Structures are given as structure tokens and as C-alpha cells.
Amino acid sequence: MSQPTRRTFLKKLGILTIGFSLPVSAAEDLPGSLKKTPAINAWLEVLADGKVRVFTGKIELGQGIRTAIAQMAAEELDLPMHHVEVVMADTERSPNETYTAGSASIENSAIAVRYAAAAAREKFIQLAAQQFQTKPERLKLKQGYVECRNQRKSFSELLEGKQITEAVKMPVALKPKGSYQLVGKSIHRPEIEKMVRAEAWYVQDIRLPGMIHARVARPPSYGSRLESIDEKAFRKQFPDLKKLVIQGSFVGITGPDEFEVTQAQQWLQEHIRWSAGKALPAGKDLVGYLKSMAGKGESVVQRGTISPNATWKARYVKPYLMHGSIGPSCAVAWYQNEKLQIWTHSQGVYPLREALHKLLSLPPERIHVQGVAGSGCYGHNGADDVAAESALLAMALPGTPVRLQWSREDEHAWEPYGSAMIFEAEARLDPEGRIQDWTLELWSDTHSTRPGGNPENLLPAQYLEKPFLPEKSLEVNGGMTRNSEPYYAIPNLQITAHRFNGPLRVSALRSLGGYGNVFAIESFMDELAEKACKDPFEFRLMHLKDERARATLLKLKELLKNEPKNPSEGIGIAFARYKNTAAYCAIAARVQVIQSSVRVLKMWAVVDAGEIINLDGIKNQTEGGLIQSASWTIREQVRFDHQQPITRDWYSYPIFRMSEIPEVEVHVLDRPEEKPLGAGEAVQGPAAAALANAYYQASNRRVRELPLLLNSYQEQIKPEK
Amino acid sequence: MKTTLHLKVNGTTHTLSLNPATPLLYVLRNDLQLNGPRFGCGLQQCGACMVLLDGKAQPSCMIAVDVVKNQEITTLEGISSGDRLHPLQQAFIDEQAAQCGYCLNGMLMSAVSVLQETPEADDQTIREGLERVLCRCGTQARFLRAIKRVIR
CATH class of the missing domain: 3.10.20.30 (Beta-grasp domain)
Structure with missing residues (x-):
């Protein structure tokens, strides 16, 4: 799976960037990631065989971005899909687009590729017009050639084997949308065939000559330090193992036989003496505890004046949730000839390289980080941590490729979770049932501790002899306030946020604070609709001015028109516009509640993500978002005792299994003239509220604290309050 | 040893x-x-x-x-014979039944097993046969559609 490196690429790019003479304003006018990387050949190369190679700094996570980007390039260049090759995140080949996150890959990367391809098309036409001595209007692009009656030259011939090193300059003429052959259609993702054929695709499938396996011995709690380890006894037990790497409290074990390495890991966990870390607040009222630790409130939005007589108040709680990748994090690292190469499923190869540079004191140009597919991550899971750990082990074993595979327990217990959140809402209605005042006060930990070039957010860095320790801050940031402002017309509004440093390690989980905020807002909207004696659709529409938002809700209403009312069942709805600036999403859920059991029977989604790039891609992401959010909302909660998280496997942290999967129906509104928007996260929040609202309709019980269903196992060992 | x-x-x-x-x-x-x-x-x-x-x-x-x-x-x-895919593999491609695809092996192998035993399996039988396999992307609705496509 190793690809030939092109060291010259970065160099070339560096020279181009330095010699680049566009005025700043021109670069600022460029769309998406072209602002930072304007050179056409940073995004697109013409190959000798007539194909085109496209570069993106984003990585394929199962969200289908590889295909969407290929579609946009193929469309502008009139190429068939299989003539476009896509190279993804790689510090020696791709542009630096930092993280694949926030549903921003379409808006930044795919747009950059679209404009770079359109600019390349202009260049091909211009060159062909000169070389054929004809007018540009007479030229046509076909299958990698520019044609004019009986003359034709391939892209590569036109460039005489060179690449287009110029910058994209606006305006660039894009292909008219009406003539699209690929964009907007459902295009198959070619990697699915590789997956069903069991071809090597994931970082877990990398096998290098002489590669050895590795595991890390974990302490009993976050703050524990290594006290003693009986290396003699260990050697006696495992004479064949290659190397035990001990650096401060970081303990890694490597060897040629993976099974033996796992046994050694187990032995080490049982025999190492660790200091006790700081106790976790088990058995305490978590809500009271988190609020007591929080900083003073910071105003997020303040509009008008809130009068003291609220019509209704409610408090909502979202627990800690885990990413729960099915394949635990994995990385391969190889230090040879003073150069470190890492294969990783990290969402940000460049920020990881920067963090590793500081962690290992190795110059960045001697670290090559190559993105490879992993198991779906849904945010910042153990990917960066395992890469850093593999790097430490590889540096200790020069010349030997090291494959580090986290165990299920490593991933469940050590990944950075999505933070718990608390919301207190108040509102006042006028006599017509319109919301006059709205107050929301929220408490949350941060929603991003990605390395971002800083080693302290890499797990092993915290355990070294001279540890890098993350700074604790009580500053409110954007992740926690995402979607905290309702997308409704409300005259008097006051949103306040408090940050706490909670007991568990946390970072970015799909939609960040958007999931909790929309759950709270849309549950509260349902409660207010009832107070106002209005239908939930009508109540929302009364407060919505944006026509696209209204159209999304009205389409959902139409879908539910003939839905029957069944005993013990209820239908709930919710709406949000992701980040209040991205995709619109309206959700309905039908649930059945019998005594304490709840079943999700069906979920509907209507999505407006602007211009559609890959229709099936949006549908797939939305269907998946519905099911994942239903699992989070109904079942999930990370729990801990005084030492550590106790949800360490799929029994203690159950997620939806096949018998629980609802029917899903997704409608995508086509807006060809609008900007294309990412759709990967829009569903998470409204799906949660739709389920809670449906549960209320079915049972008359309003659940304000998630998860909706605590299964019997959780009930039994739930810490006492 | x-x-x-x-x-x-x-x-x-x-x-x-x-x-x-x-x-x-x-x-x-x-x-x-x-x-x-x-x-x-x-x-x-x-x-x-x-x-x-x-x-x-x-x-x-x-x-x-x-x-x-x-x-x-x-x-x-x-399960495929050379280049010729098993009908379930083909159905997974046709339905684009994957996101990250990490669970596909479990889903496909379980589905092969279910259909060998019950070629005309109904929804409940398929779900039971796939109950042991977890998917985190939420692609299960597509897996069910793909398997039913083979039964049809």
C-alpha cells in the first residue's frame, strides 16, 4: 500500500508559494482552500496516460468525500470518473488543509478542486487554441483530449509533459450547471468494491517486510504514574519479545508475534505497579458537580430585554458519549535513514506532523505522515494518540516497521469522549403563543482537544519522563456553543455558556455541541408548542422566516400526512440548521413505548444541503446519522467509577444492534443554484430531539436527561446518587 | 510451544x-x-x-x-469465485451499502450464513442473523436492503 514518495513536490510547492506574487486581496477572493494554496498543480496533475490526479488534504472516513471530489474534477474536465485519481491527505503530496472535520470538506476542499479543474480547463483550451491556431469556441474537451474537427491533443501533450504551476485567478468560468453529467447524480464509491472483495484498504491492512506488532500497557487511571516494573520477571515470561520500551510512564511492548504481544500486554497490566491517579467523582450528582466546577458565564448572544415572568422552564442533560469506532485505532510507524514515516487514519496529517515534531524533537521535513483509511471515527478518537505511540516505539527501534493496534478496552476507556452538557432553558410566550423571551444557559467542557500542532493533546505525551500536560482553561469556545442560538425569530434572547474541566478526557464528536444544544432547544420548542396549544409544525413555522428552513419543514409535514396514529406509539419532529449557517435538516421519528421499553420504528429526514454533489452520498450520510444519533440518544452513556471509565466494552456500553434499527427515509431537496454544503453532521441534533418528542407523544413522559432508555445492565451498576 | x-x-x-x-x-x-x-x-x-x-x-x-x-x-x-462476486457482494455494491466499511466482513459473512440456512429469510430472520455484528456508521438499513435484494 506504500506509495512512492515525491519529495520534490513540497519543495516545488514551497518555491511556488514563496515566489507567488498575487496581491493578498486576490488570494482572499479565491474560494475555499485555494486561499491558502492557490497553485493549480497543488490540486491537480495531468498524467501521461491522459488521466488526471487530484490532490486533497482531506481524508476518506467513509463519508464519501473521495468520490465527491473526483466528481467535481471530472465534471469540469469532461472526464469519465475512472480517469480521475484522488490522492488524499499526505504531508509529502497533498495541500495542507488541516483537519477533515466540521462537514467542511465540500465547502473548502471540493470547491478548491472544482475551481482548480475549471482553471485547468481554461488553460487547456487556451493552449489548444494557440497550437491548433483556432478560436477557443471551436474546441471541445473529450476523454482527456482537446479536440477541434480532425485534430486532437491530450492534456499532457498540450502541456508538453509539464504541470500548470500558475495560481487560480478569479474569475474562473465554471461549467454551466445545466450541462452537468456527473455532479448531482448518485455516483458509486469505487472503494466499496475493494471492501467487499477484502482488498487491502485500511491502515490495519498494511504489512511491511520485517514489521513487528506492538501494544501499550495502560495505567489504572488518567493521572497514574509508573512506580515499578519487574523487567527480569517479564523477560523470563516472554523471552522472545523484541523490546520493552519504557519512557517515563509510557510502556510499550513489541514483538514479531501479535498474540504473544497481547499476552505480554496483559501480563504487564497485571504486574506493573502504578500510583493512584486523581479520583474521579463517582457516585456524586454529576450535574451539580460539573456546574460547581464551571467558570463564570460568558454571553454568547444578547438581544433585547428578558422580562422576569417566564412561561416555562426546563433543564436538559446530555451525558458523556463515545465515538465507538468498530475498529480500534491503529497506526504503522517506521523510522529508517533518519526519517520517520507514519501511516495513520488521523483526521489531520499536517497538524499531527507538527505535534510529532515537537514531541520527538525531529524536524518536520523528516516526518512523513500519510493518511490511510481507518474504521469510521466520527470525530477525534484514538487515531492521533495511536500514531504518536507508534512513533515513540518506532524511534526506539530504528529500521523496524512497528504496527500498533489498540485493544477494544484502549479505545473504549482512553479515547477522548464527547463532553457531557447541561442546559437550562426559560421562555415567555405572548397571548398569541409567540415566543417573546428566550434564555438558555449551558455548561460544557471543550469540544476540541485535537493536537493542532501541540503534543500535549497526544495521549502518550502526557506519560513521558518530562510530560507535556494540557492546559486547563475555563474559556468558552465555539464547539460548545455550536447551535446554541435557536434558528427562530425571537425578539429577546439571552444565551450564556459556562465551561468546566470535567473528569473525563474529551474532544470533538460528530457535530460537537450541536447535538446537545439542538436536543435541548428542540425539546423545549415542543414543550412550548404544547403550552401555546399549537401543533409542533405550526409552532415552529410561526417562528421561522428563512424560506429554505420553512420548505424543509413543510416537506417533512407532507411526508407525514398519511401516517396513522397507533396506540402506544408517537411521532415527534425537530428542526435545525447545522451551525445556523450550513445544511438544513428536519427530522421525524415514530417510536413505540411499552412500559419501560422503547423501540424506534421509523425515522424520516428532509435535508437541504444546497447544491447536491453526490445524491447517494448525502443520503448515505443522513441515513447513518439518523441511526447513529438514535443509538446515542436511546442507549448511550459513558460511566465511570472512582478510578476510570467502566464502560470498557460493547456489553457495558451497548450501541444499537440490528434488531433495533428503524426504517429510515431520506429526502434531499435540490438547490442547484445554492452553494454546496457538507451534510455529515446536520442530522445528529434534530434526530435526538425528534426521538425525545416522539417518546413524549407515545408515553406522556418527557425525558429531559439522556439516554432515553437505560438498559437493565446500566440500571444495575449505575452509580448511586 | x-x-x-x-x-x-x-x-x-x-x-x-x-x-x-x-x-x-x-x-x-x-x-x-x-x-x-x-x-x-x-x-x-x-x-x-x-x-x-x-x-x-x-x-x-x-x-x-x-x-x-x-x-x-x-x-x-x-466467497467469490475468482472475479465473479458472490450475489451478496454484488448487492452490497449495488446498494452502496457501506460507509467506512469496517463491519462489512461481519455483515457479509453473517448474511451468507443466514441465506445458506434460510434462502427466503424474512426481515426478522435476517436481523437475527446479523445481530452479533455491530456497525457504528449506521449503515444497517442499507445492509438489510442489499440482502433483501438477493432474496427477491
């Missing part, structure tokens, strides 16, 4: 020298370099490592290789 044993995988018998307690999954992935069965939990809880043992879907992450030495082992690599 290495022993020599013979293992029949996808119709071919391999002679291997290894610790007989090694879980089958590690042997398939590391000694035989197969990608189909995947490591997910090592606890028989998620089904990512599913293989067919004498035609029935079973997790391979805990079972010792010594225990299965007399059984026919089939992995995802073994």
Missing part, C-alpha cells in the same frame, strides 16, 4: 508452525495475510472478525486455531 498444524482455508490446506492457542483471527490476518476478517474487539462482541466454520458464521477473535484445525474455514476472500 510451537506445533505444526494443517488449516483448511478457502479450499486450500496450509501447513503452519505456530502456538496452537493463537486465536484464529491472528493466524488468518498475519500468517495467511487475509484482509477479510477484521479485529474489532477480541471479545466476540462485535462480529468484525466473522468467518464461516463449516459454513456457519462464527467470530474468529477468541477461538484457538487448534480447535478449528479440522474444520472448513471460509473468509470473505473465499
Whole structure:
């Protein structure tokens, strides 16, 4: 799976960037990631065989971005899909687009590729017009050639084997949308065939000559330090193992036989003496505890004046949730000839390289980080941590490729979770049932501790002899306030946020604070609709001015028109516009509640993500978002005792299994003239509220604290309050 | 403590020298370099490592290789005949039934097992057959559609 490196690429790019003479304003006018990387050949190369190679700094996570980007390039260049090759995140080949996150890959990367391809098309036409001595209007692009009656030259011939090193300059003429052959259609993702054929695709499938396996011995709690380890006894037990790497409290074990390495890991966990870390607040009222630790409130939005007589108040709680990748994090690292190469499923190869540079004191140009597919991550899971750990082990074993595979327990217990959140809402209605005042006060930990070039957010860095320790801050940031402002017309509004440093390690989980905020807002909207004696659709529409938002809700209403009312069942709805600036999403859920059991029977989604790039891609992401959010909302909660998280496997942290999967129906509104928007996260929040609202309709019980269903196992060992 | 044993995988018998307690999954992935069965939990809880043992879907992450030495082992690599895909593999492509795809092995191998036993399986039978396999992307609705496409 190793690809030939092109060291010259970065160099070339560096020279181009330095010699680049566009005025700043021109670069600022460029769309998406072209602002930072304007050179056409940073995004697109013409190959000798007539194909085109496209570069993106984003990585394929199962969200289908590889295909969407290929579609946009193929469309502008009139190429068939299989003539476009896509190279993804790689510090020696791709542009630096930092993280694949926030549903921003379409808006930044795919747009950059679209404009770079359109600019390349202009260049091909211009060159062909000169070389054929004809007018540009007479030229046509076909299958990698520019044609004019009986003359034709391939892209590569036109460039005489060179690449287009110029910058994209606006305006660039894009292909008219009406003539699209690929964009907007459902295009198959070619990697699915590789997956069903069991071809090597994931970082877990990398096998290098002489590669050895590795595991890390974990302490009993976050703050524990290594006290003693009986290396003699260990050697006696495992004479064949290659190397035990001990650096401060970081303990890694490597060897040629993976099974033996796992046994050694187990032995080490049982025999190492660790200091006790700081106790976790088990058995305490978590809500009271988190609020007591929080900083003073910071105003997020303040509009008008809130009068003291609220019509209704409610408090909502979202627990800690885990990413729960099915394949635990994995990385391969190889230090040879003073150069470190890492294969990783990290969402940000460049920020990881920067963090590793500081962690290992190795110059960045001697670290090559190559993105490879992993198991779906849904945010910042153990990917960066395992890469850093593999790097430490590889540096200790020069010349030997090291494959580090986290165990299920490593991933469940050590990944950075999505933070718990608390919301207190108040509102006042006028006599017509319109919301006059709205107050929301929220408490949350941060929603991003990605390395971002800083080693302290890499797990092993915290355990070294001279540890890098993350700074604790009580500053409110954007992740926690995402979607905290309702997308409704409300005259008097006051949103306040408090940050706490909670007991568990946390970072970015799909939609960040958007999931909790929309759950709270849309549950509260349902409660207010009832107070106002209005239908939930009508109540929302009364407060919505944006026509696209209204159209999304009205389409959902139409879908539910003939839905029957069944005993013990209820239908709930919710709406949000992701980040209040991205995709619109309206959700309905039908649930059945019998005594304490709840079943999700069906979920509907209507999505407006602007211009559609890959229709099936949006549908797939939305269907998946519905099911994942239903699992989070109904079942999930990370729990801990005084030492550590106790949800360490799929029994203690159950997620939806096949018998629980609802029917899903997704409608995508086509807006060809609008900007294309990412759709990967829009569903998470409204799906949660739709389920809670449906549960209320079915049972008359309003659940304000998630998860909706605590299964019997959780009930039994739930810490006492 | 290495022993020599013979293992029949996808119709071919391999002679291997290894610790007989090694879980089958590690042997398939590391000694035989197969990608189909995947490591997910090592606890028989998620089904990512599913293989067919004498035609029935079973997790391979805990079972010792010594225990299965007399059984026919089939992995995802073994269900197609050369370039010709198994109808379920084709149906998964046709329905674009994957996001990250990490669970596909478990879903496909379980589906093969279900349809071998019950060619006209109904929704509930399919779900029961796939109950041991976890998917985190939420692609289950597509898996069900793909399997039903084969039954139709």
C-alpha cells in the first residue's frame, strides 16, 4: 500500500508559494482552500496516460468525500470518473488543509478542486487554441483530449509533459450547471468494491517486510504514574519479545508475534505497579458537580430585554458519549535513514506532523505522515494518540516497521469522549403563543482537544519522563456553543455558556455541541408548542422566516400526512440548521413505548444541503446519522467509577444492534443554484430531539436527561446518587 | 510451544508452525495475510472478525486455531469465485451499502450464513442473523436492503 514518495513536490510547492506574487486581496477572493494554496498543480496533475490526479488534504472516513471530489474534477474536465485519481491527505503530496472535520470538506476542499479543474480547463483550451491556431469556441474537451474537427491533443501533450504551476485567478468560468453529467447524480464509491472483495484498504491492512506488532500497557487511571516494573520477571515470561520500551510512564511492548504481544500486554497490566491517579467523582450528582466546577458565564448572544415572568422552564442533560469506532485505532510507524514515516487514519496529517515534531524533537521535513483509511471515527478518537505511540516505539527501534493496534478496552476507556452538557432553558410566550423571551444557559467542557500542532493533546505525551500536560482553561469556545442560538425569530434572547474541566478526557464528536444544544432547544420548542396549544409544525413555522428552513419543514409535514396514529406509539419532529449557517435538516421519528421499553420504528429526514454533489452520498450520510444519533440518544452513556471509565466494552456500553434499527427515509431537496454544503453532521441534533418528542407523544413522559432508555445492565451498576 | 498444524482455508490446506492457542483471527490476518476478517474487539462482541466454520458464521477473535484445525474455514476472500462476486457482494455494491466499511466482513459473512440456512429469510430472520455484528456508521438499513435484494 506504500506509495512512492515525491519529495520534490513540497519543495516545488514551497518555491511556488514563496515566489507567488498575487496581491493578498486576490488570494482572499479565491474560494475555499485555494486561499491558502492557490497553485493549480497543488490540486491537480495531468498524467501521461491522459488521466488526471487530484490532490486533497482531506481524508476518506467513509463519508464519501473521495468520490465527491473526483466528481467535481471530472465534471469540469469532461472526464469519465475512472480517469480521475484522488490522492488524499499526505504531508509529502497533498495541500495542507488541516483537519477533515466540521462537514467542511465540500465547502473548502471540493470547491478548491472544482475551481482548480475549471482553471485547468481554461488553460487547456487556451493552449489548444494557440497550437491548433483556432478560436477557443471551436474546441471541445473529450476523454482527456482537446479536440477541434480532425485534430486532437491530450492534456499532457498540450502541456508538453509539464504541470500548470500558475495560481487560480478569479474569475474562473465554471461549467454551466445545466450541462452537468456527473455532479448531482448518485455516483458509486469505487472503494466499496475493494471492501467487499477484502482488498487491502485500511491502515490495519498494511504489512511491511520485517514489521513487528506492538501494544501499550495502560495505567489504572488518567493521572497514574509508573512506580515499578519487574523487567527480569517479564523477560523470563516472554523471552522472545523484541523490546520493552519504557519512557517515563509510557510502556510499550513489541514483538514479531501479535498474540504473544497481547499476552505480554496483559501480563504487564497485571504486574506493573502504578500510583493512584486523581479520583474521579463517582457516585456524586454529576450535574451539580460539573456546574460547581464551571467558570463564570460568558454571553454568547444578547438581544433585547428578558422580562422576569417566564412561561416555562426546563433543564436538559446530555451525558458523556463515545465515538465507538468498530475498529480500534491503529497506526504503522517506521523510522529508517533518519526519517520517520507514519501511516495513520488521523483526521489531520499536517497538524499531527507538527505535534510529532515537537514531541520527538525531529524536524518536520523528516516526518512523513500519510493518511490511510481507518474504521469510521466520527470525530477525534484514538487515531492521533495511536500514531504518536507508534512513533515513540518506532524511534526506539530504528529500521523496524512497528504496527500498533489498540485493544477494544484502549479505545473504549482512553479515547477522548464527547463532553457531557447541561442546559437550562426559560421562555415567555405572548397571548398569541409567540415566543417573546428566550434564555438558555449551558455548561460544557471543550469540544476540541485535537493536537493542532501541540503534543500535549497526544495521549502518550502526557506519560513521558518530562510530560507535556494540557492546559486547563475555563474559556468558552465555539464547539460548545455550536447551535446554541435557536434558528427562530425571537425578539429577546439571552444565551450564556459556562465551561468546566470535567473528569473525563474529551474532544470533538460528530457535530460537537450541536447535538446537545439542538436536543435541548428542540425539546423545549415542543414543550412550548404544547403550552401555546399549537401543533409542533405550526409552532415552529410561526417562528421561522428563512424560506429554505420553512420548505424543509413543510416537506417533512407532507411526508407525514398519511401516517396513522397507533396506540402506544408517537411521532415527534425537530428542526435545525447545522451551525445556523450550513445544511438544513428536519427530522421525524415514530417510536413505540411499552412500559419501560422503547423501540424506534421509523425515522424520516428532509435535508437541504444546497447544491447536491453526490445524491447517494448525502443520503448515505443522513441515513447513518439518523441511526447513529438514535443509538446515542436511546442507549448511550459513558460511566465511570472512582478510578476510570467502566464502560470498557460493547456489553457495558451497548450501541444499537440490528434488531433495533428503524426504517429510515431520506429526502434531499435540490438547490442547484445554492452553494454546496457538507451534510455529515446536520442530522445528529434534530434526530435526538425528534426521538425525545416522539417518546413524549407515545408515553406522556418527557425525558429531559439522556439516554432515553437505560438498559437493565446500566440500571444495575449505575452509580448511586 | 510451537506445533505444526494443517488449516483448511478457502479450499486450500496450509501447513503452519505456530502456538496452537493463537486465536484464529491472528493466524488468518498475519500468517495467511487475509484482509477479510477484521479485529474489532477480541471479545466476540462485535462480529468484525466473522468467518464461516463449516459454513456457519462464527467470530474468529477468541477461538484457538487448534480447535478449528479440522474444520472448513471460509473468509470473505473465499466467497467469490475468482472475479465473479458472490450475489451478496454484488448487492452490497449495488446498494452502496457501506460507509467506512469496517463491519462489512461481519455483515457479509453473517448474511451468507443466514441465506445458506434460510434462502427466503424474512426481515426478522435476517436481523437475527446479523445481530452479533455491530456497525457504528449506521449503515444497517442499507445492509438489510442489499440482502433483501438477493432474496427477491
